[in-house]
Amino acid sequence: MNDQTDVLAGIEYRMSPTAQEALDQFLNVHPDMQAVHDQPWDVSDPKLFGNEKVHAIFREMRAKAPVNKATGTPQGDYWNITTVKNIQHVEALPKIFASAFEKGGMVIQDSTPQAKAEGRGKTFIAMDAPDHTLRRRAVAPAFTPAEMVRLTDLVRSRTVEVLENLPRGEQFNWHKLVSVDLTTKMLATLFDFPWEHRDALPFWSDWQSDLALGATPELEKLRHDIMIEMGTCMYKLWEQRLNAPPAPDLLSRLIHSEEMPEMDMMEFMANMSLLIVGGNDTTRNTMSGIADAFDRFPQERAKLDADPSLIPNAVQECIRFVTPVAHMRRTAQEDYELDGHLIKKGDKVILWYKSANRDESVFDEPDVLKVDRENARRHVAFGYGVHRCVGARLAEMQLRILIEEMIRLGVRPRVTGKVERLNNVFINGFSNVEVTLDPA
Template sequence: MATIATETEAGTAADPFDVTRPELYRDDTWHAPFRKLRADAPVHYCANSDFGPYWSVSNYKYIVEVESLPDLYSSEVAGITVADLQEGDVRMPMFIAMDRPKHTGQRRTVAPAFTPSEMIRLNPNVRQRTAEILDALPVGETFDWVDNVSIELTTQMLAILFDFPWEDRRKLTFWSDWAGDIEIVKDAEKRQERLRHLYECAAYFGQLWQSKIGKDPTPDLISMMLHSDAMAEMEPNEFLGNLILLIVGGNDTTRNSMTAFAYGLDQFPDERAKLEADPALIPNAVQEIIRWQTPLSHMRRTATQDTVLAGQQIKAGDKIALWYVSANRDESVFDDADSIRVDRPNARRHLAFGHGIHRCVGARLAELQIGILIEEMAKRRLRVNVVGAPERIGACFVHGYRKLPVELSRY
């Protein structure tokens, strides 16, 4: 087995290529270890981490191979993150963490909310709300882009998707942040606090569910679940699990890509100028920004039988982390991969939405929202200028930002 571990001064085995360490993402220093892994050990066994032993799959080719074999590499056996269930935790099934055939039926239930025709229907609403938010922003004054733009836009969209009471929509952000924080697994008290918050979420949505019983179907996710054969009779924990999936998926992917648009183009002013000069590049720039950011760093699979991957002996039950954040910087696929190139010819090949049967069901909606944001910025000739260091999420699952101080100017 290829190994690139070292020894600490105390003599204990240490693995500098344990890429689950939260400080790598908090400090944005994850690039170097992944670059080394892709070059020397694209399928690497990490024996010691805060989440236990796991295999790191860090290059594009082998991630696609694993994702293309969902019966061999299960999403259901032990979940979709490197964090295992702890004693006292409650299992919350969700369709992204299910194998076929149950995954198929539940995914098909919510998929109609994200069809091309639905994107056409939603477009005017997304555009109007984006315009209102941008027109209310101060020009030439410092504000937090994450809170005022990214969170507000995505939370409004989630409220529409769920037919959620508008005045309470920030609860969705609150629940998403608690549900998506993988570091909480290390703290027993916080795990219990998270459980309380998630049960509050379940109770709130339970009331929404009850309010729609006996009513005609409507184009929101709660109604779609209620009127489907695959999801109408879910157990409470499965109902909560699928809610959390849709909230976190809808919130974090779009929210952190919207912030990456502001932050990333500020880091690459020549590319920003190229985009400002040619709005026809916007659809491709959306894909490139999603690739460059990769809002979810990894997904986890579990081997269902002994197998071989990249010459490494994988045992049944082994934990496998698929590092999308690394695959999207794979030099063999993306030239000059650490840079944003708004006209990158293969930007759409990114793996930020996954691959295969578990590819993000809401990908089109995320692309629509980010694209409209950039289009409406261009119409107003608004430019985002970053005026301070971003505060990043210190965790190996959600890859994003807590704060980003900016000022707007005109060009």
């Protein structure tokens, strides 16, 4: 642990409005955003994800045209790639299908000219070799099997504490009391982030990952201001860690890495943002999805009660079922024929993990949760190839411990109220999962 003086004391940063509040307000003012567009297979409308109607559209695409081009949409023209085979094919060719920020980036929404000029979003997930390789090397040591062993006891004790303190016999929001709390604490531990300020981490993360928020200059400005506040805090921490001996936290690792001299301050900030979003939204929403899925498939959780050795496989199946990252984007660097379709140089290519993880040619009854599914590990929720999620082991460890402790402590959430999903085309997530636990 680093010096415990509060380096963030006195720095002003806001904690509202939340990204969801800002988006809801925006949708009220711009109801046209809520329409499903004329183009039948344009799935860029965030509402299709909030109400899960997108699954029916993806099913139709997989059956009729697993590779197809949506044209004239609010996100321009783009290719829909919807199956495991084709996603892996594209991701195995990073020289042809690039991730680099300046070539198009990693999400369906194009960067604004201002963001491009400022280099915002220039993180290693949005870079190609050799830059990507170099940066990834700097953070990868934080996620080795040995590091996971080092963190296991801490993650378990925090998980137990959270589960044991849940209300019994009364309704509560699992998303807030379990998923947000646990992942925020994990992230604060990973960064050795000042504990009393840790709630800022999910707030910043939400503001970065909600793509629809870039839809107007006002929202873009608000997001920009919030990112500046985050940058100010990160700068303070950077100064602190730079002047302290190297430590195992992610910030210190990055700052003291051989690669750090290659990065300017903007890039350092962007990489911190990437790790905050990567470590936060994804695992958190899987935790909420687990409560929802176990309620919808009670026989599956009963299988775990009867045979806890199924838990590691159940983790993979839950990640497949929830698929917290709905898509990533690539941009073609040359003409390429995929599955009989000519993708032209410069075309935007969207890899829909949300669809591929329901690919019926790979997964039997894909819309059903099966904790003993033999090929659950074939999911592509972590991506594939050189960009495959660097934090996958950490996420798997957190989720495994959560399920193990739920089974051991008899924590069986029953959905007794609302389940609200995010209207978000990138992060497939929840804002509310109202559950009740039986009295102890």
